[in-house]
Amino acid sequence: MKNIYSNIIKFNSKNLIKIINILKKDGIIGLPTETVYGLAGNAYSNIAIKKIFKVKKRLKKNPLIVHYYNLSRAKKDVLLDVKFNKIYKKFSPGPITYIVKKKNNSKIKPLACGNLKTVGIRFPKNKIIRTLLKKLEFPLAMPSANKSSGVSPVKPLDVFEEFNNKIKVVDGGISKIGIESTVLNLVGKICILRPGIITPKQIENVLKTKLKILTNQTILKSPGLLKKHYSPGIPMYLNKKKCPDKYAFITFGKKYPVTRNSFNLSRKSNLNEAAKNLYKFFRSIKKRGYKKIYVSKIPNTGVGIAINDRLKRASK
Ligand code: AMP
Numbered sequence: 076m077k078n079i080y081s082n083i084i085k086f087n088s089k090n091l092i093k094i095i096n097i098l099k100k101d102g103i104i105g106l107p108t109e110t111v112y113g114l115a116g117n118a119y120s121n122i123a124i125k126k127i128f129k130v131k132k133r134l135k136k137n138p139l140i141v142h143y144y145n146l147s148r149a150k151k152d153v154l155l156d157v158k159f160n161k162i163y164k165k166f167s168p169g170p171i172t173y174i175v176k177k178k179n180n181s182k183i184k185p186l187a188c189g190n191l192k193t194v195g196i197r198f199p200k201n202k203i204i205r206t207l208l209k210k211l212e213f214p215l216a217m218p219s220a221n222k223s224s225g226v227s228p229v230k231p232l233d234v235f236e237e238f239n240n241k242i243k244v245v246d247g248g249i250s251k252i253g254i255e256s257t258v259l260n261l262v263g264k265i266c267i268l269r270p271g272i273i274t275p276k277q278i279e280n281v282l283k284t285k286l287k288i289l290t291n292q293t294i295l296k297s298p299g300l301l302k303k304h305y306s307p308g309i310p311m312y313l314n315k316k317k318c319p320d321k322y323a324f325i326t327f328g329k330k331y332p333v334t335r336n337s338f339n340l341s342r343k344s345n346l347n348e349a350a351k352n353l354y355k356f357f358r359s360i361k362k363r364g365y366k367k368i369y370v371s372k373i374p375n376t377g378v379g380i381a382i383n384d385r386l387k388r389a390s391k
């Protein structure tokens with residue numbers, strides 16, 4: 076009998092050739108990054124990009140992030156300026172996506188960018204994805220490896236549960252960060268389109284200007300801005316002090332008692348730890364059959380801004 080988990084594959088030299096072949100032949104595959112697991116395909120191939128949209132059931136107008144190995148490769152497709160260079164030097168490779176202008180002769184397929192003149196680019200840090208990107212002659216379009224509007228996967232089994240045996244996924248263990256990249260718009264007025272582990276303050280310190288975080292629905296530039304997103308699929312209620320025993324209670328900090336239904340994001344009140352636990356808790360709460368989730372107040376500073384952003388959208 077076929078092992079049902081045989082679609083979760085180890086990253087070794089034999090599989091490396093297999094993975095490269097899948098991608099070269101316009102196939103798609105689940106890959107680890109330092110943020111969450113992505114669903115990767117050749118950004119220069121319409122066939123691959125179509126597959127990504129189809130499998131994820133993602134709206135066509137929602138652009139994908141294109142992942143590069145390094146700057147010189149990205150420069151073939153996009154226009155980069157001084158401000159970009161400053162931030163890039165500080166934060167890349169890493170968990171940050173830059174919205175920049177596409178070159179006229181860019182090879183990135185318009186479908187990958189929702190037909191916009193701009194594109195989101197990222198230089199991920201995770202060793203597995205970097206090894207692959209180095210070997211490939213094209214960048215990878217890669218949204219999170221989950222069905223649209225759902226919870227991003229943070230381990231190979233999460234990806235398997237999203238797509239079953241439709242998609243192979245490379246085992247890179249548990250995602251280090253656990254929430255999606257910060258998305259920084261560098262076209263026109265600089266602003267944050269999606270908060271992440273790299274905080275507004277950190278970027279402001281480099282750019283020496285105050286940054287807006289766009290939460291406005293009218294600027295539907297980013298699907299991260301869609302009201303409902305990151306949803307565990309059961310009702311969620313925020314800023315709760317207490318929770319009935321029959322519901323799951325997501326808490327933060329040591330003042331909350333340890334109970335059977337409590338899921339403490341970080342007893343030490345560490346926001347990075349909380350980010351890493353967030354989606355893991357969403358999935359395990361759902362699996363344990365809870366019908367509702369209550370969430371305590373989470374500080375809205377630093378990484379807390381990103382956590383609250385996800386909680387707000389998940390609770391819509
Ligand atoms: P996901 O692929 O699910 O991590 O989401 C991709 C994120 O990158 C979304 O918030 C997108 O809107 C954002 N993004 C990618 N390309 C662009 C673009 N050209 N303009 C604005 N946002 C973009």
Ligand code: MG
Nearest residue numbers: 218219220227
């Ligand atoms: Mg996503």
